[in-house]
Amino acid sequence: MNESPSYYAIIPAGVRYDKQLPQGAKLLYSEITALSSKSGYCWASDQYFMTLYEVGQTTIQRWLRALEDSRYIERHVKYKDGTKEIEKRYIKIRTDPMPKNGNTYSQKRVYPMPKNGQENNTSINKNIRASSTLESDFEKLWKLYPKKIGKKPALAAYKRVMSRKKNPATNRQIQDGIVAYRQLIKSKGTEKRFVKDGSTFFNQEAWNDYLEVVKEERNEQEARKPKFDPKKTAIAMYIDYNSPDRVLEEIQAQGIPINPEDAKRYIAEYDEGRQQA
DSSP: OOOOOOSOOOOOHHHHTOTTSOHHHHHHHHHHHHHOOTTSEEOOOHHHHHHHHTOOHHHHHHHHHHHHHTTSEEEEEEEOTTSSOEEEEEEEEOOOOOOTTSSSSOOOOSSOOOSSSHHHHHHHHHHHHHHHHHHHHHHHHHHHSSOOOOHHHHHHHHHHHHHOSSSOOOHHHHHHHHHHHHHHHHHHTOOGGGSOOHHHHHHTTTHHHHHHHHHHHHHHHHHHSOOOOHHHHHHHHHHHHOOHHHHHHHHHHHTOSOOHHHHHHHHHHHHHHHHHO
16 A cells, blocks of 8 residues: 655654664654554555665564564554455554653662762773774774765764664674675675665664575575485496496595495496496
8 A cells, every 4th residue: 555654753752762772763663653544553564664764674674673672663463354364564653651750761870879980980991991892893894894985873873783782783793794795796796886885784784684685595596506416426426437446435535425335226226227228
């Protein structure tokens, strides 16, 4: 169905300042509010959001799951009568009451303030060291990325995903995602102007998408590879060497996964077939 978003989109403070939510999830939430009808339901499909934000379905599903886990939305599925076939999926904005202080987080101080500045200084120094390490790690990833545009927002996004408490990213994930994206660009011959800016890649946490794409392509390539056939291999070796003993020696020397007794049988059957012919 065609979606008709309203002119305004809403991001309440609880969503806006939730540090555990990906930035993309916050934008998605605002779009859901714009698309929601008076009853508070949004019927937009994954494809609609994928086209809007130029990301894959994995990313959209991750954003939706983050919003759902944080109790900002509910997702419901309507099945066709008498079947398990999905007819519609709709998203509902949750209207749970806000806490009395108007925030989704508590302002109560859990620990008393230290009597002197020593503990504060220790905490500050730790934060400085952590920030320095993040920036150093980011520089390595940035050198690897193919289109170095938007470094400052990319760094901010990197720090955010690395520091969040729930499902933080890892340098290995991001590195593998960048490598996968570079491979995809090379294999498809993508023009430089169509490559994502660095800031876009990091803000959208796009490394997850490209890891999935490369994984799918690798699985397809593996499926297309001819499967190892021990009988054909043994016979081919016999034709080359013209000696059953030599075939058995090579099987053992090269570690070819063929049972020697099976190899003898394959060769005997091959010789018998030639004699009958």
